[in-house]
Amino acid sequence: MQESLDFISSLPCEILQQIISLIPLKEAVRTSILSTAWRSLWSPFQVELDIDSSHITSDEASKKLMQAMAMFLKSRTSPELLKFCLSIPEKEKGLVFFAIKGVEKELCLDFSGGKQITSNFDLILEPSCPIETLSFSSLKTLHLRSVNHLGKNLVSTLFSNCQLLESLKLEKCTGLQSIDIKANNCLQSFIVIDCPNMVSITISAPSLKSFWYRGVLPQIQLKTSPQLVDVILNLREGLGQNEFDCEDVLSLLASLIDIEILTISGWLLEWLCTAGVIFGRLEFQFSKLKELCWIGSLMDRPKRDSLACFLNIVPFLEKLFVNIDQSYSSIPCPFFHHYWHEPHLWMDYATVKSNASQVEHLKLFKLIGFTNEEDQLLLIDILLNKATNLNSMIVTSLDNQSWRVSKIPYSQLKQTSRCYSKQVGISSPNKECYFGLREEDSNGLCPANGQCL
Incomplete structure (x- = not known):
């Protein structure tokens, strides 16, 4: 019996890119295991930024990083993978994370690519005045993986600029001890998975409809979530x-x-x-x-x-x-x-x-x-x-x-x-x-x- 040929993988990269641009990010990422041709679509473009990640909340640093993120989100190519490298003065390794943009207004930030430093930290996520016009109003879904103490300021700054975010997911954030979320009227879904050092979670989200948690038992306070x-x-x-x-x-x-x-x-x-x-x-x-x-x-x-x-x-x-x-x-x-x-x-x-x-x-x-x-x-x-x-x-x-x-x-x-x-x-x-x-x-x-x- 003649073996079946993989005609799809032999198509030009431009056509393969067009195919994965039509499916949700979760399914699109899975194509990387199909063959070398599909895997090549996920080769990251590296972005070097001379920013002290320990001072990411400063106006100048935040503006510079948010501008880079905004350009990434506005590009027409979807899905797309970028590797951001932020320097830290007087240290050999800075903050490295991957940013993956999906076709359905999705963004995934994965901090597991850099050196993993176990250090306990807290995460406060709340809306605030966006940096100039960089409100990231198109972003509906944000998935954060392996956030560490070096990336917490970046995550907080990004969240504050996502005025219309509907879905937030935190996964495998070793060292994360507490989460305090003060969301606006748009956030409907919040998921926390496998954060082994979690001690407390505080949520105030008026439109929250689903809260999914997996891990150790923390103290969970739902202050304002009448639609849950x-x-x-x-x-x-x-x-x-x-x-x-x-x-x-x-x-x-x-x-x-x-x-x-x-x-x-x-x-x-x-x-x-x-x-x-x-x-x-x-x-x-x-x-x-x-x-x-x-x-x-x-x-x-x-x-x-x-x-x-x-x-x-x-x-x-x-x-x-x-x-x-x-x-x-x-x-x-x-x-x-x-x-x-x-x-x-x-x-x-x-x-x-x-x-x-x-x-x-x-x-x-x-x-x-x-x-x-x-x-x-x-x-x-x-x-x-x-x-x-x-x-x-x-x-x-x-x-x-x-x-x-x-x-x-x-x-x-x-x-x-x-x-x-x-x-x-x-x-x-x-x-x-x-x-x-x-x-x-x-x-x-x-x-x-x-x-x-």
């Missing part, structure tokens, strides 16, 4: 070097009562229950929450029971996803010196089941990472009893095979098995019934915010 509807708290790295403050976490949850979609790490709910929090007695509920995604490395008894307790304050929940990902780190729960906790927490299963609240509005439950373990089956049993209007219950195994779950009395087991040849029967842990697992295509049943970072 979608939140991810993927705390897969645990506490890091921070301390667990129950009041801070409850204050954060209280600021999220109007959201509609929430992803949260299971260990955080377990720790709150262990520390003495009784969800049913809190002064707030998530009355607008329609979709909840629980994530963790395993489903054991404390995590199962704490999730059941948390459901007491989500009375109108319609979709529940439980994502068990064994690649996540296991976060062991410490011992808290309290004599009170959820009334049925860690009691026998019959007591837990009888005290669990009805989830009358739940229509869909999907368990991802199903391994047929007892605590998973007990959670299924609770929901089958308490979710009176449940339309669909799906479990997906580690090899991505899915089954629809139904409750089958022992008396109907043989009859049901004859009707569905591909159905598997699993006895419930309490031996009251069987769970019927019938093969199901559930690829379209996913959390609204994708893969939970």
Whole structure:
């Protein structure tokens, strides 16, 4: 059989450049792995600037750098890659970063190309009067990667000139300890991923609709975000070097009562229950929450029971996803010196089941990472009893095979098995019934915010 030829890669560079100019930046960058021809499109043009990066906020230095950035953004070539080199007097290496411009008013600044110096720093981002006419009004999306203490002034100055910025992402900023954002009415999306030294995040953004976070648990304060509807708290790295403050976490949850979609790490709910929090007695509920995604490395008894307790304050929940990902780190729960906790927490299963609240509005439950373990089956049993209007219950195994779950009395087991040849029967842990697992295509049943970072 004749091998297929790669005709597209043999096209002239001008045509290849035109092709990638028609697709979003994230997809365009991926073309660099296709072949040498595509990779050559991403050869950076180097820009040398004689600016002391430690004084980037001075009027003269800021004006010079912002002019260079403005010329870069106004050029007609998209996407385009530039390498900026800023000198630092009396030092061998200055600030080096790559700037990648996308076709859809996107800009990515990557500081990982230079020498990585671990030094703790804070980042304050707030709008201010732009430098002359350099308002960067065309910029809608800003992605910052590996920002260090040398680049923080540049980032702050650039942000203050992005008057119409709608989306901001911070990723892999080692040394970054705190973020303080005071945004205008345009910022709608804020994402923070893998900043291992993070201690605190303060956000004031009147039009913010989504806040996605992945990393260690910091102190998070949402001061002015009345339009927030979608939140991810993927705390897969645990506490890091921070301390667990129950009041801070409850204050954060209280600021999220109007959201509609929430992803949260299971260990955080377990720790709150262990520390003495009784969800049913809190002064707030998530009355607008329609979709909840629980994530963790395993489903054991404390995590199962704490999730059941948390459901007491989500009375109108319609979709529940439980994502068990064994690649996540296991976060062991410490011992808290309290004599009170959820009334049925860690009691026998019959007591837990009888005290669990009805989830009358739940229509869909999907368990991802199903391994047929007892605590998973007990959670299924609770929901089958308490979710009176449940339309669909799906479990997906580690090899991505899915089954629809139904409750089958022992008396109907043989009859049901004859009707569905591909159905598997699993006895419930309490031996009251069987769970019927019938093969199901559930690829379209996913959390609204994708893969939970």
